[in-house]
Amino acid sequence: MIIIGERINGMFKDIGQAVREMDPKPLQEWAIKQQEAGATYLDINTGPNTDDQVTAMKWMVQVVQEVSDLPLCLDSTNYDAIEASLELCKKPAMINSCPADRPKIERVFPMAVKHNAKIIGLTMDAKGIPKNADNRIALAMELVAAADEFGLPMEDLYIDPLILPVNVAQDHAPEVMEAIRQTKLLSNPAPKTVLGLSNVSQKSPDRPLINRTYLAMVMACGLDAIIADANDDDLMATAATGEILLNQSVYCDSYIKVFKSR
Amino acid sequence: MIIIGERINGMFKDIGQAVREMDPKPLQEWAIKQQEAGATYLDINTGPNTDDQVTAMKWMVQVVQEVSDLPLCLDSTNYDAIEASLELCKKPAMINSCPADRPKIERVFPMAVKHNAKIIGLTMDAKGIPKNADNRIALAMELVAAADEFGLPMEDLYIDPLILPVNVAQDHAPEVMEAIRQTKLLSNPAPKTVLGLSNVSQKSPDRPLINRTYLAMVMACGLDAIIADANDDDLMATAATGEILLNQSVYCDSYIKVFKSR
Numbered sequence: 001m002i003i004i005g006e007r008i009n010g011m012f013k014d015i016g017q018a019v020r021e022m023d024p025k026p027l028q029e030w031a032i033k034q035q036e037a038g039a040t041y042l043d044i045n046t047g048p049n050t051d052d053q054v055t056a057m058k059w060m061v062q063v064v065q066e067v068s069d070l071p072l073c074l075d076s077t078n079y080d081a082i083e084a085s086l087e088l089c090k091k092p093a094m095i096n097s098c099p100a101d102r103p104k105i106e107r108v109f110p111m112a113v114k115h116n117a118k119i120i121g122l123t124m125d126a127k128g129i130p131k132n133a134d135n136r137i138a139l140a141m142e143l144v145a146a147a148d149e150f151g152l153p154m155e156d157l158y159i160d161p162l163i164l165p166v167n168v169a170q171d172h173a174p175e176v177m178e179a180i181r182q183t184k185l186l187s188n189p190a191p192k193t194v195l196g197l198s199n200v201s202q203k204s205p206d207r208p209l210i211n212r213t214y215l216a217m218v219m220a221c222g223l224d225a226i227i228a229d230a231n232d233d234d235l236m237a238t239a240a241t242g243e244i245l246l247n248q249s250v251y252c253d254s255y256i257k258v259f260k261s262r
Numbered sequence: 263m264i265i266i267g268e269r270i271n272g273m274f275k276d277i278g279q280a281v282r283e284m285d286p287k288p289l290q291e292w293a294i295k296q297q298e299a300g301a302t303y304l305d306i307n308t309g310p311n312t313d314d315q316v317t318a319m320k321w322m323v324q325v326v327q328e329v330s331d332l333p334l335c336l337d338s339t340n341y342d343a344i345e346a347s348l349e350l351c352k353k354p355a356m357i358n359s360c361p362a363d364r365p366k367i368e369r370v371f372p373m374a375v376k377h378n379a380k381i382i383g384l385t386m387d388a389k390g391i392p393k394n395a396d397n398r399i400a401l402a403m404e405l406v407a408a409a410d411e412f413g414l415p416m417e418d419l420y421i422d423p424l425i426l427p428v429n430v431a432q433d434h435a436p437e438v439m440e441a442i443r444q445t446k447l448l449s450n451p452a453p454k455t456v457l458g459l460s461n462v463s464q465k466s467p468d469r470p471l472i473n474r475t476y477l478a479m480v481m482a483c484g485l486d487a488i489i490a491d492a493n494d495d496d497l498m499a500t501a502a503t504g505e506i507l508l509n510q511s512v513y514c515d516s517y518i519k520v521f522k523s524r
Contacts, residue, residue: 216478
């Protein structure tokens with residue numbers, strides 16, 4: 001399971017303030033904390049209240065790379081900011097994200113190929129997020145076709161079938177499970193799959209319980225990666241246990257420790 | 263999710279002693295405790311050290327039914343004990359269990375039909391437990407055919423693909439998940455599926471973590487029932503959350519409380 005640590009995001013108050021004041025300390029602390037907890041990528045998102053997204057994201061990438069050697073997941077709808085930041089990334093990055101929308105595909109896929117980056121491809125288009133698995137898969141197929149067209153290796157495409165909060169869109173949760181299963185059948189080799197996990201539990205009372213239960217369920221469906229809270233110890237223990245139960249890593253009594261120190 | 267409370271079993275020291283001394287109190291206390299925790303069936307197992315299994319099981323059934331109106335799961339390899347106990351059950355019981363072995367099928371299926379009981383059918387035969395999903399499914403199909411032959415309603419057949427401890431037979435865990443998925447395709451209506459959940463974690467350090475993670479994973483594969491520790495609150499919360507995320511019960515903020523008081 002690939003764990004993309006979600007915490008370096010301007011939507012969080014401490015990071016938002018740090019980005020505005022160009023104070024590297026909070027970003028660097030979270031980079032180290034997430035890496036120590038077992039994150040395999042660090043998400044980098046300037047947040048909404050930044051005048052100059054290009055400058056902000058480039059600065060974030062630089063200060064985070066001063067303290068962590070993890071690859072980065074550049075999270076923005078501003079593709080100029082992503083493109084400028086790709087130049088600075090020391091390791092192949094992930095672009096978060098590209099919908100199944102032709103103008104955006106034409107903007108994102110070539111820059112990913114140029115920089116050897118991976119793409120998180122969203123199963124949504126200008127009309128929004130489909131309600132069922134079948135329509136999500138139709139959009140996933142457009143992203144798979146785009147990977148072929150632009151020469152992105154299929155294993156560098158991460159399909160995100162977009163989970164919604166279970167307390168407002170409960171019927172989406174099983175449809176997303178089915179979409180994950182079917183995505184693995186779209187091509188050979190198959191694209192990878194990813195979810196922004198924390199979204200499933202928004203505004204529910206016991207968010208960590210819902211997050212980790214859904215994680216185990218989508219792992220059983222073949223999920224490869226999550227954008228999530230790497231510092232939720234119970235969540236990481238669930239991810240480690242899921243890998244053991246899928247026979248993806250070898251059992252030993254201290255398997256959680258092994259998982260976190262990969 | 264059907265929760266078959268595992269605790270009234272002579273393998274546990276307090277119950278073993280109570281059965282030998284014919285002291286109803288420990289059985290009745292566990293019956294009430296499991297029912298209050300949300301169990302939907304109570305497993306009844308005399309344990310190995312009982313001279314007269316028939317008398318012991320009949321006594322257990324009687325004293326448990328004095329305090330609980332839950333249906334019972336008669337758990338024994340002694341079919342005389344099960345048959346005698348079926349006569350006493352106030353609600354349709356479950357027979358735990360029958361392997362895919364012809365002489366045992368011929369003994370168990372007719373008594374189940376006569377008493378309107380359900381059967382837990384094991385995917386094992388005289389040669390033992392198969393290693394992979396395909397061979398488990400071949401044995402499940404023999405049990406499905408037996409249900410047809412003897413007139414057991416298909417929804418009263420619970421296929422148990424038999425999970426082994428992950429620390430000694432790790433490769434079985436994903437094979438059991440696949441067997442659960444495929445069992446649901448064997449007939450229409452499909453047989454139900456059940457697991458003796460606690461077995462997956464035997465002799466591992468953090469048993470509850472492994473149990474509840476595997477529960478969420480097998481729920482995503484379509485599992486209908488578990489024989490498990492109904493008094494493990496975290497496990498029951500996982501079962502409740504799994505039902506919500508499968509859209510099998512309607513979300514409300516207090517869904518765990520609703521699940522336990524069904």
